Amino acid sequence: MRYLYADIARGLAIQIRNGVLKPGDRLPSVRMLCQQHGISMNTAKRAFLELEAQSLVESRPQSGYFVSRPASLKLPLPETSKPSSRPTDSGPEELISKVYANMGRKDLTLFSIGVPSGNLLPTARLQKEIIQAARELEAAGAELEPIEGNVKLRRMVAQRSLLWGGNLSEDDLISTNGSMNALSFSLMTLGKPGDTIGVESPCYPGILQLALSLGYKVLELPTHPVTGIEIDALKKVIHKLQVCLLIPNFNAPLGSCMPDEHKKEVVALLARHGIPLIEDDTYGDLYFGLQRPTCCKSYDEEGNVLWCSAVSKTLAPGYRVGWIAPGRFRQPLLKMKLVHLTSSPAVLQEAVGSFLKNGRYDSHLRTLRRTLQENYRHYARVIGQHFPEGTRISRPQGGISLWVELEKGTDTAALYDLAIRQRISIAPGRMFTLQNQFENCMRLTLGLPWSDELETQLIRLGKLAGSLTR
Incomplete structure (x- = not known):
């Protein structure tokens, strides 16, 4: 056809x-x-x-x-992943712990941590917003908020949902302590130990760890580096699933973005089979194109999609401010929040709500998106010039991740051990799966300020990778 x-x-x-x-x-x-x-x-x-x-x-x-430009043209795309269709229930815990132990270290070049550097964030303005929020809130924010969360934050998130066709109201939303907290509440609400969850492959390690900690079996789905999960593959295994969790917009680590028609088809397919979809849209505002992409929630007519997001990757990773639009699962999810959290930090949520309201967020996003895309071009140039022949890289359409695929036989876990001696930390590909795959891959963050020193470290990493392929 x-x-x-x-x-x-x-x-x-x-x-x-x-x-x-x-x-x-x-x-x-x-x-x-x-x-x-x-x-x-x-x-x-x-x-x-x-x-x-x-x-x-x-x-x-x-x-x-x-x-x-030529530097990008000579680097082909990674292959579509081909994970086993059998669910798994164990992962590379030791490798994940070793890599994430580097979080916050100032003596390392942290290519491994997928958040924007503080140098790319409006920290001075956020500090002023926190001071102002403490002045405006009753009891300086020391009192408990409603279970649903800060009203200003929910109202502003609802207004911004019009950008992607969400048409949400503040009553559709529940605040959380970051996106992982939103995903955790969703998984605890929807399933039970022994259930099987469908995810992309490769998949963000935090999602894999969370699912395993709750007793889920994980079924990884073949994923294209540009268009996301392969829908035909999903159809073949849908009878095995109780829940599906996807990052349709700028999947971490590939940066893929599902086309609108794929989103519509996935939403309709899962709804027909009564399988809830948890949509992690944490990266949705970091698009490199001309407009923000729609979400799966945009096409949800039955309340079957739980849309989760946060400012963890765009504005303030340390604030842990996030939210859920849980659709028809609102009441059980509210109960879950009451049991596990009771209330969210009022001052931080009020401050973020004000930042979203006054237009500064959009101004910040324009600068951040431009920086991330320019970083991608810098990375592509350096990788094309200094990494081993046969290297492939993803073509992120947004987000903060770059997926690098080296020649078969290259062990990026061994590359990590070499690189850390040069004060370089990477995220080996084996972290992003529960199966024996992606050993020759790694995820690099685009969220570091570009500089001569960063370029030198990336060149050094390429030379270390070359030493493993000879």
Whole structure:
């Protein structure tokens, strides 16, 4: 079967490869492509996604799509993952503990920790917001908040949901202590020990650890580095699942983004089988394109999607401010919060709510998104020049992660041990799975300020990787 988006992408790809369109040239906008070919916005976007998957084009915030520079062109995409379809219930605990023990260390180059550096965050402004919040709240915020959480925070999150088609109200939301707390409440509400949960592969280690700690069996789903989970693979194993947890927008660690039609199909498929979907949208505001992507929650007509998010990756990792829109599971989730948390820190949630309200958040996001995307280009250039031949990298469309795939046989756990002696910390790929896969992969964070020193460390890492492939 041939698709219109593929035909359009094929035509542009031929022009790029033939030199008609040269590196750095700007491509027609999504809207212009729609007018030229008489197609929908989704079809035009899918054509550009197809070109991105081939490393032929790249998106730039507020500017559009451009033909990729040579440094990016010569690095192919990682392969679609092929995990076993059998659920597993144990993981690489020792490796995960070793890597995350480095969190907060100032003497290391922390390529391993997937949050933005404090140098990229508006810390001075946030400090003022906290002082102001303590002045405005009754008893300076020392009293307990309602179980649902801070009203200002929930109201502002609800208003911002219009950006992705959520149309939420403050009553649809429950605040949490960060995104992992939101995911934890969701999993405790929906399942029981012995249930099987479907996740992407590779998957954020915190999700894997959380699921195992609650007694879940984990079934990893084949995942494409650009478009996310393979829906046909999900259909084949759906009878094994009781819960599904996905990061549709800028999955960590791949940076993939599910197309709208995939999100619609996944939501409808899971609803038909009565399987709740927990949607982790923590990275949704970190898009590199021209507009924020929709969420699975955008297409949820039955309250079957529990939409979870936070400011942990965008504004203040240490504040632990997050939220859930739990749909039809609101009452049991409120009960879960009452039992395990009672109330959330009022001052921090009020401060974040004010930051969202006054427009400073959007201004900060524009700068942060631009920095993350520029960092991706820097990383691609250095990796293309200094990493071993055969290295592949993901093409993140947003988020804070870069997935690097070295040649088969390279052990990134051994690379970690070499790198740490050079004061470089990486996240080996084996951390992101419960199966014997991704041993030759690693996740690097894009959330560090680019500098000559950072470039030197990345070059050094490439040379260490080369020493393992000889």
